[in-house]
Amino acid sequence: MAKNLKLKAARAQKDMTQAQLAQAVGATRQTINAIEKGEYNPTIRLCRAICQVLGKTLDELFWEEEE
Amino acid sequence: MAKNLKLKAARAQKDMTQAQLAQAVGATRQTINAIEKGEYNPTIRLCRAICQVLGKTLDELFWEEEE
DNA sequence: TCTTTTTGTCAATTATATTTTACTTTTTGT
């Protein structure tokens, strides 16, 4: 997979660090980092939580950024 | 979580059985069944594969059908 | 430069998604 730059940008837009986003969605900083790095296959529940916190939809953050 | 009736409907619209959809996305029939039942938290990769096969987006099939 | 924050990364462990096998129940078609 490729890097998830949409997620990185959406997080930047909310002025949140990886650690802050992680805490907001009940995950760890490493997990958020791995998702942004792209070499990861998170669960839909975590994706939904991230979308809700960042005010985006699944299609906006997790659609089409792949091989 | 609640049942994923959107997925069930989208599959019916394509006239596919759970087994056929499972094979098309490289998963098992039980996994598809569990996702439709709702008591499950699939990975985003599998969700994407399902969407592609059924001609739907993540938002259409996996957004907001929860507790 | 110096200090602090943030990000990147790794190994080991835990939690859980997914598979495999198998059986029962429900639905569909004749």
Next chain:
DNA sequence: ACAAAAAGTAAAATATAATTGACAAAAAGA
């Protein structure tokens, strides 16, 4: 009603998502 197909379900095993702890590299602010 009967047979066949599809759906529902369960236990055990495997694959992998996610955590924990820790440290190095990069970025930001003074």
